[in-house]
Amino acid sequence: MNVLFQTRKDYKENLAGDSIQMQKTKEYLEKIGIDVDISTKDYISLEKYDIIHIFNLTRIKESYGFTQNALKQGKPYALSTIYWDMSDYIKNGKNTPTRIEWWKRDNHLREEMLNNAAILLPNSEIEWEVLKRSFNVKCQYSVIPNCADRFFYDAKPDNFISEYGLTDFILCVGRISCRKNQLALINALKGTGLNVVLIGPNNNEDYYKQCKFAAGSNALFIDQMPYYKLASAYAAAKVHVLPSWFETPG
Known part of the structure; x- marks a missing residue:
């Protein structure tokens, strides 16, 4: 099986939890014989891949581009959501009204991404409950907990x-x-x-x-x-x- 992982462009320079989750998932899938490539581009050919695995629902601009490319080329995609509703944090922090509107503005794109996925892969049941409260989610899901080496x-x-x-x-x-x-x-x-x-x-x-x-x-x-x-x-x-x-x- 050939799998393509897709994530934000700065996943190496701005190392964070989504970077580690993706890299470790790749490492252990390859140990059981699955071929995994990583790409940060939303316009590449997906012909050789059986499924696309997209990481991170929060940074919507890049992730949405990956989903659109997969849909255009008729490829199913799994989505590791890595999501939390930032509304309270934005409201209570030192943020401008513009930033609050920025977060809300993209929620319809997030909902579209969720409902076009072949499967959603939240890290916990709590995250799944947040997704259901925030969006009209109709897609199947499977919880994949984060682990430690x-x-x-x-x-x-x-x-x-x-x-x-x-x-x-x-x-x-x-x-x-x-x-x-x-x-x-x-x-x-x-x-x-x-x-x-x-x-x-x-x-x-x-x-x-x-x-x-x-x-x-x-x-x-x-x-x-x-x-x-x-x-x-x-x-x-x-x-x-x-x-x-x-x-x-x-």
């Missing part, structure tokens, strides 16, 4: 401790951005004397500067790191905190 479970703290000299700290892993809400964590820990380690790429320069300005000497910022080091960081930490405004559940 085994080496995270077996990881030892030694590598991280030897490099950074820290243990029993508060860990927060995720790209530095408003939605991930690291600034709230930094402010909450002020005066506690607790060490906090924030691992993730800078996704918003202004927000990153705010976090750095608010952080004390007990905060350590680390950019992306190899998985084996990240696993060691989890093992060395006392607790992991994810203070995001929302996450797609899985």
Whole structure:
């Protein structure tokens, strides 16, 4: 079987959960003999592929183009929705009315994508319930939970401790951005004397500067790191905190 995965153009440069989900799905499908290609283009020939697998319902402009290309060429597509309704976050955050309208404006395209899919692949039953509340969904679905590599479970703290000299700290892993809400964590820990380690790429320069300005000497910022080091960081930490405004559940 030949499968084409399609996702946003910056899935490598702007590494996020959808990037990891797609890459790991590809890795394990190939282990059972399925041929998988990845493309970020919405105009390529799909002749050699049996099915198209599209990732991410949130960034609609690119994803919608993939679905239209598949439909034009008579190819079925599966959709890993990776979706959450951002309405409350947009309303309660520092966003303009224009941004709120931007989110609502594209919902009819999302509904069209959902109902033209051969199957929907949410990460959880909760995500499926959100999709049903938000859209008139008529398509069949199958929940595909997010997983973790085994080496995270077996990881030892030694590598991280030897490099950074820290243990029993508060860990927060995720790209530095408003939605991930690291600034709230930094402010909450002020005066506690607790060490906090924030691992993730800078996704918003202004927000990153705010976090750095608010952080004390007990905060350590680390950019992306190899998985084996990240696993060691989890093992060395006392607790992991994810203070995001929302996450797609899985």
